Amino acid sequence: MPDWLLDVFSGALLLIGGGFGVIGGLGLFRFPDFYTRLHGAGITDTLCAICIVFGLALQSGLSLLTIKLLLILLFLLFPAPTATHALSRAAMFDGVEPELAEDSESLVEHRRESSSNT
Amino acid sequence: MRDTFFLSLLLAALWLAISGVYKPVILMLGGASLLLVVWLSLRMKIVGEEHNPTVFSWRLPLFWLWALVQIIQSNLHVARLVFSPQKISPRIVTVPVPMKSSLGKVVFGNTCTLTPGTVTIGLNREKLVAHALDRQSARALVSGQLAAKIVWLEGSTEKTQ
Numbered sequence: 001m002p003d004w005l006l007d008v009f010s011g012a013l014l015l016i017g018g019g020f021g022v023i024g025g026l027g028l029f030r031f032p033d034f035y036t037r038l039h040g041a042g043i044t045d046t047l048c049a050i051c052i053v054f055g056l057a058l059q060s061g062l063s064l065l066t067i068k069l070l071l072i073l074l075f076l077l078f079p080a081p082t083a084t085h086a087l088s089r090a091a092m093f094d095g096v097e098p099e100l101a102e103d104s105e106s107l108v109e110h111r112r113e114s115s116s117n118t
Numbered sequence: 119m120r121d122t123f124f125l126s127l128l129l130a131a132l133w134l135a136i137s138g139v140y141k142p143v144i145l146m147l148g149g150a151s152l153l154l155v156v157w158l159s160l161r162m163k164i165v166g167e168e169h170n171p172t173v174f175s176w177r178l179p180l181f182w183l184w185a186l187v188q189i190i191q192s193n194l195h196v197a198r199l200v201f202s203p204q205k206i207s208p209r210i211v212t213v214p215v216p217m218k219s220s221l222g223k224v225v226f227g228n229t230c231t232l233t234p235g236t237v238t239i240g241l242n243r244e245k246l247v248a249h250a251l252d253r254q255s256a257r258a259l260v261s262g263q264l265a266a267k268i269v270w271l272e273g274s275t276e277k278t279q
Contacts, residue, residue, distance in 0.1 A: 024200075039237065042234035064135065
């Protein structure tokens with residue numbers, strides 16, 4: 001593949017990743033409560049990070065640097081959901097009530113299910 | 119023994135990939151740190167079937183590829199919702215956890231959170247409680263597609279044991 005094409009691809013990926021980072025941040029502001037905001041932050045955790053790391057990997061070519069970048073991605077994608085889960089679980093047991101749509105069940109019955117044998 | 123061997127192999131590969139300097143002195147230091155880490159892991163009793171990444175077979179990269187597609191799809195969906203936040207209808211769903219191993223259950227909970235639109239807020243041996251951003255995200259989880267994929271991924275680990 002010619003060099004300029006690689007540059008175009010990696011540039012596009014970096015721009016897309018940056019764009020999704022901004023969208024994730026925007027979601028953090030626009031969504032109404034704690035739980036929905038977690039979803040907005042989820043965009044930044046996943047697609048934004050994936051696009052930026054792959055964009056950088058295209059820049060570095062096939063080298064040790066690429067392996068390091070992919071390791072960074074791996075170490076971003078594995079613990080991020082764990083941290084999100086810790087936050088949401090703490091919020092649930094601390095009694096933060098989610099704003100739910102009218103047609104859905106309330107949190108109470110679900111909480112009973114999840115607190116048994118954990 | 120087998121798990122200790124694979125842990126050493128993995129650590130050696132990781133060290134070689136990150137270091138990039140292959141002079142004898144540095145290699146010796148790397149070997150020493152490898153031994154130290156393996157010894158510490160043995161002492162902490164965290165070397166075992168559950169912590170051995172090589173229990174996953176060829177199914178793991180396929181699963182990652184599938185998960186990547188799901189992540190991209192749900193990202194686009196949530197990004198669309200960011201621009202029209204009045205369309206969200208947050209709900210809480212409880213789905214069964216069909217995986218047998220605790221590792222499989224953790225992968226289930228993690229992947230559920232990793233796809234934007236659903237966040238795992240509770241997980242025990244039988245049930246997963248998730249917060250979903252709207253009806254479509256909730257339906258994707260309730261349909262059990264993700265759970266089926268992880269059971270398939272898990273199936274490969276049982277054969278090798």
